[in-house]
Amino acid sequence: MKEELGRTIQQLRKVQCYTQEQMADAVGVSVAAVSKWENGVSCPDVTMLPVLARYLDTDVNTLLSFHKKLSEAEAASLISELSDIFFDSGFEAAYAFLLEKIREYPGSDMLVLNGAMALSGAMALSSTLVMDGDQKAAERYEEEIERLYKKASESDDPAICSQARFMLASRYMGREDYDGAEALIDMLPDEQAYDKRQMQANLCLARNQLAAAGEIEERKLMLAANSLNMVFVTLIEIAVREGRLEDAQYLAEAADSTARALDMWEYTAQLPWFELYTHRKDRDNCLKTLGSMLASVTDGWNYTSSPLYRHMRKKEGEERFGPRMRESLLSAVEHDERYAFLRDSEEWNRIISAGGGTDRGAGQDET
Structure with missing residues (x-):
């Protein structure tokens, strides 16, 4: 007691x-x-x-701790509810809801971490905080989100602690506090010598639980495919900044082929092209690729139709992910200075007026 x-x-x-x-x-x-x-x-x-x-x-x-501890599923349900509140009632209501639940379940570090991550995503969509001139409110909320990450980074759970430090390091890099980011990165664990998920899959196989083993391995494959895609995106940026434009083109082609071989959705295949064209300030191809990405997230991704992901089950509320991702992508292009060269064009105005729909046969150089 x-x-x-x-x-x-x-x-x-x-x-x-x-x-x-x-x-x-x-x-x-x-x-x-x-x-x-x-x-x-x-x-x-x-x-x-x-x-x-x-x-x-x-x-x-x-x-007196009469409230029970949150399970992983219960924490996930609260984060889903927070997301719904954000889209229905705005950022302030979502933020207030999260603080209320953290007070109700003060021992749930998972809720703190996932709540901070959800609010970070919501902030990316809440451009009205800045556009309406309330820059101080935006800064205050960013400080509060960082405070939540710092709290999660003190968790006794190594996974939660490491994820929180990773998110903090990313934020430090974003504001060019490279020393602070390096200190946090140095505290992150190296790759583990064992693969817990693989051991779980092996155990399921030994018990003849084939569907469970299949879902574990397929989820690992999907995560690896997404991770590999981000490696390509980073290598493309390196190649462009080093002036190796032919190599950057080659990397984009390799990323595209890899995504299609692994039956990833169209958004994943187009993302490296979008990054390449953004770095090259190639407005026409960039806007065409953006159109394909927006169409992809609008249509959604039926990954269970692929033999590679046959055992994976869709999560509750997953159907809301695509529309929200579309809003996030449009908001990023509309307010991020990296994409300013796209906004002064008829095609961009058409995309905005059409709500993000456009042709899907884009994304590749015509040359």
Whole structure:
């Protein structure tokens, strides 16, 4: 009881960004007393619980950990609900919902991490925060998202901790804090010598659970295909920046062939071309490729029709992924300075007015 209560007090304190000293001063105890509570050495007096609950913006039931811990499925369901709230009611409502659930389940680091990732994606779509002149609000929310990542990076779960550090490193690189990014990257684990998923698949095979083994391996294949696609995108950027344009073209062709060989959706096959044409400022081919990408995400991806992914099951709410990805892609092109050269054109205006639909036979150089 003491240990669980101590962990809950510490987690709620960190959610509010309070130090032990600040909390001690606010509730009228010593820093040593707070430290003993959080380390499970002692418990606060029962008369102190309502004071602590008010200070930590929660209730006594939550403080005493009467709420059950979230399972992975339950956390995923809450993130899906958060996404629906964002698209129905906007960013502020989604942000408020997440903070409420974190207060309700202060021990769920998975909820903190996935919530921060969901809000990051929502921020990319919430251009109105900036377009309406509320730059300060946008900056404040970005700081809050980063705070959530930092909280998740302190998780006892190695997977959650590493993912949070990865996301933080990406954010640091985005604002050119390369030293900060390097420090976080150095803390990430190297590749493991064993493959847990492969062992799980082998176990399923031994038990003659063929469908389960097939789904594990097919999901691994899909993840590997997506990872390989991003490797090609990075190599294309390197080749262009080094002035090796013929190599960049070759890499785009190789990426396209690989995506099609692995039955990936059209968006994956077109992404390397889009990056190549963006780096080359080739507006016509870039817009044609963008059209194919938008058409692909609008139509969706029926990957279960491929023999390569026959055992994979679609996740709940997956049908909403395509339309939301289309909105994200359009928002990126509309507001990211890298794509400014695309926006002053009749084709871009046509894409916007048509809601993103365009011909699908694009994406390749005509030469």
